[in-house]
Structures are given as structure tokens and as C-alpha cells.
Amino acid sequence: MAATLAFTLLLLSTISCLANALSSNYYDHTCPRLEYTVNSAVKKAMMNDKTVPAALLRMHFHDCFIRGCDASVLLESKGKNKAEKDAPPNISLHAFYVIDNAKKAVETQCPGVVSCADILSLAARDAVALSGGPTWEVPKGRKDGKISKASDTRQLPGPTFNISQLQQSFSQRGLSMEDLVALSGGHTLGFAHCSSFQNRIHNFNASLDTDPSIHPSFAASLRSVCPFRNKVRNAGASLDSTTTSFDNAYYKLLLQGKSIFSSDQALLTNPKTKALVSKFASNQNEFENAFVKSMIKMSNISGGGQEIRLDCKVVR
Numbered sequence: 001m002a003a004t005l006a007f008t009l010l011l012l013s014t015i016s017c018l019a020n021a022l023s024s025n026y027y028d029h030t031c032p033r034l035e036y037t038v039n040s041a042v043k044k045a046m047m048n049d050k051t052v053p054a055a056l057l058r059m060h061f062h063d064c065f066i067r068g069c070d071a072s073v074l075l076e077s078k079g080k081n082k083a084e085k086d087a088p089p090n091i092s093l094h095a096f097y098v099i100d101n102a103k104k105a106v107e108t109q110c111p112g113v114v115s116c117a118d119i120l121s122l123a124a125r126d127a128v129a130l131s132g133g134p135t136w137e138v139p140k141g142r143k144d145g146k147i148s149k150a151s152d153t154r155q156l157p158g159p160t161f162n163i164s165q166l167q168q169s170f171s172q173r174g175l176s177m178e179d180l181v182a183l184s185g186g187h188t189l190g191f192a193h194c195s196s197f198q199n200r201i202h203n204f205n206a207s208l209d210t211d212p213s214i215h216p217s218f219a220a221s222l223r224s225v226c227p228f229r230n231k232v233r234n235a236g237a238s239l240d241s242t243t244t245s246f247d248n249a250y251y252k253l254l255l256q257g258k259s260i261f262s263s264d265q266a267l268l269t270n271p272k273t274k275a276l277v278s279k280f281a282s283n284q285n286e287f288e289n290a291f292v293k294s295m296i297k298m299s300n301i302s303g304g305g306q307e308i309r310l311d312c313k314v315v316r
């Protein structure tokens with residue numbers, strides 16, 4: 001009797017695991033033009049705004065790190081519930097309209113079939129590929145979540161994190177030190193506001209104004225765009241020197257003391273992560289292969305999603 005019960009439980013859990021497993025051909029029959037449609041929406045947006053790829057890549061990361069990849073980052077605040085989107089770490093997320101446009105186009109072809117979480121994962125992949133980076137098959141079949149709470153975003157890693165805080169944040173989500181270094185390479189695209197790195201260039205500690213690990217000329221250029229008590233609203237700096245190309249310049253600059261965040265610099269404070277930074281700096285292929293592997297792992301962080309939203313901003 002006990003053996004039959006154990007067998008039944010095992011069978012049920014296997015079935016539920018299989019039901020949750022993502023697959024590359026998930027929509028082959030139900031929405032065959034999905035990938036083309038998402039790709040077109042990303043391409044169209046990029047033609048008008050070069051900052052779109054960076055925005056989509058970061059949006060996917062912030063989605064996956066909170067409640068898994070369930071599109072919780074796309075939901076809008078409602079009534080008394082303040083959504084993730086409106087919390088401080090997400091205020092600078094942008095280009096949500098790209099996902100909305102892709103979703104609208106997908107809904108006209110295959111209504112109520114494709115999750116917003118899958119669309120975001122595809123859009124992030126396309127953002128990388130269309131910026132000159134690698135491409136890969138995105139496993140699909142995610143469901144959209146119904147919960148989005150601003151307070152959850154406290155669990156996102158912060159730009160002042162040291163290596164052990166970063167390691168902890170990643171390992172809590174099943175991601176390794178190699179994933180941490182490879183995914184930090186996402187900082188090959190995009191921009192940071194002064195507030196995200198001011199800790200390094202003003203009042204660094206009791207005796208130093210500037211973080212001594214920053215190259216002096218680079219620190220001077222950061223201070224000139226972000227003076228103390230900066231008043232310019234959107235002032236900031238590019239995350240690397242080739243901000244719209246997906247390449248390994250981020251790692252090369254990091255080795256020269258020209259990274260933006262303390263959390264980037266922290267990758268040099270541990271022998272294992274430092275060796276990976278050097279490897280990726282000297283070999284773009286190694287970086288791209290590792291990045292693809294880690295993106296697939298990150299975008300597999302499962303959420304408790306239960307539905308397919310019709311509008312990515314609201315639950316059904």
C-alpha cells in the first residue's frame with residue numbers, strides 16, 4: 001500500500017515537472033510566427049531608439065530575479081498595490097512599450113496562447129543578437145504571474161554589492177559564480193544614472209573621496225558628468241565604451257579600472273571570478289558561449305505563473 005502511494009506521488013510529481021518544463025518548440029503548432037513577430041517588434045523599436053536593447057535585457061534580468069521569469073515586472077500598480085515596476089531599482093527600466101507592441105501583434109495571430117514572460121525572454125534574446133551578440137534557442141512555455149510587489153525588489157542585487165553579496169544573490173537562484181561573471185557582461189550595453197555609482201566618486205570613505213580602484217582619468221571623467229550634488233536629471237555614463245554593441249569591451253575596461261559599479265569591480269576581488277573576467281576579456285567567443293549558457297539558465301528560473309495574460313500590464 002505504502003509502495004503504491006509512493007509510486008503514485010512520484011508519478012504525479014514527474015508529470016507536474018514535465019508539465020512545467022520549457023521547450024524550444026512549445027508554440028510550433030499554436031503560434032508558428034511568434035519568433036518572427038517578436039523579432040520584428042524589437043527591430044522596429046531599435047530603429048527609432050538605440051537604447052531599446054539594453055532596456056529589454058535588463059528588464060528580463062529584473063523579471064527573472066523576482067518571483068522567477070513570470071512577467072511580474074510588467075504588471076502595473078493597482079489600487080493599494082505598488083508593483084515591482086514602480087520600486088526604486090526599476091524606475092529606470094524603460095521600453096515596456098516594445099513588449100506591449102509585440103504582445104498586441106502576437107494576440108492578433110494567436111489570441112490567448114503566448115505568455116508575456118515568453119515574449120520578454122525572446123525580446124531579450126533578440127536585443128542581444130541585434131546588437132551584434134550571439135543568438136540562441138529560447139526554451140518557452142512560461143506562464144504569467146499574478147503578483148507584483150514593489151517590496152520584493154529589495155531582493156535585487158545592488159550596484160554597491162561586494163562579491164559575497166553578489167554570490168549569495170545569484171546562488172539563491174541556482175546561478176553560479178561563472179553565471180555571475182558571464183551575466184555581468186550584460187553591462188556591455190546601456191547606461192547608468194549618476195545615483196547608481198556616486199558612492200564611488202564622492203565621499204567614498206572616511207579618508208578617500210574616490211574609490212582608489214577606479215583609474216584616475218576615468219574617475220575624473222565620471223566626476224565631470226556627475227558632480228557632487230548633481231542636479232542634471234538624466235546625467236550618467238555609458239556602461240562601456242561601445243554601448244550599443246554587444247562585445248567583450250566591458251571585461252577589458254574592467255581590468256583597467258574602468259567599470260561603472262562597485263559590483264562590477266567586485267568581480268576582481270575573488271580569484272575565481274577574476275580569472276573568468278580575464279578569460280572573457282581575452283576571448284570574445286568564450287564570453288559569448290558562457291553568456292548564452294547563463295542566459296538560458298537565468299531565463300529558466302521558474303516562477304509561479306498560472307495564466308496567459310491578454311495585456312501584459314494587467315492580470316486577467
Ligand code: HEM
Nearest residue numbers: 054055058061092157158159183186190191192193196263
Ligand atoms: C550582478 C548584479 C547586477 C547589478 C548590481 C546591476 C546593477 C545595475 C545598475 C545599478 C544599472 C543602472 C541603472 C541606472 O542607473 O539607470 C544597471 C544597468 C544595466 N544592467 Fe545591470 N546589474 C547587474 C546584473 C545585470 C545582469 C545579469 C544583466 C543582464 C544580463 C544586466 C543588464 C544591464 C543593462 C543592459 C543595463 C543598462 C540598462 C539601460 O541602459 O537601460 N545587469 N545594472
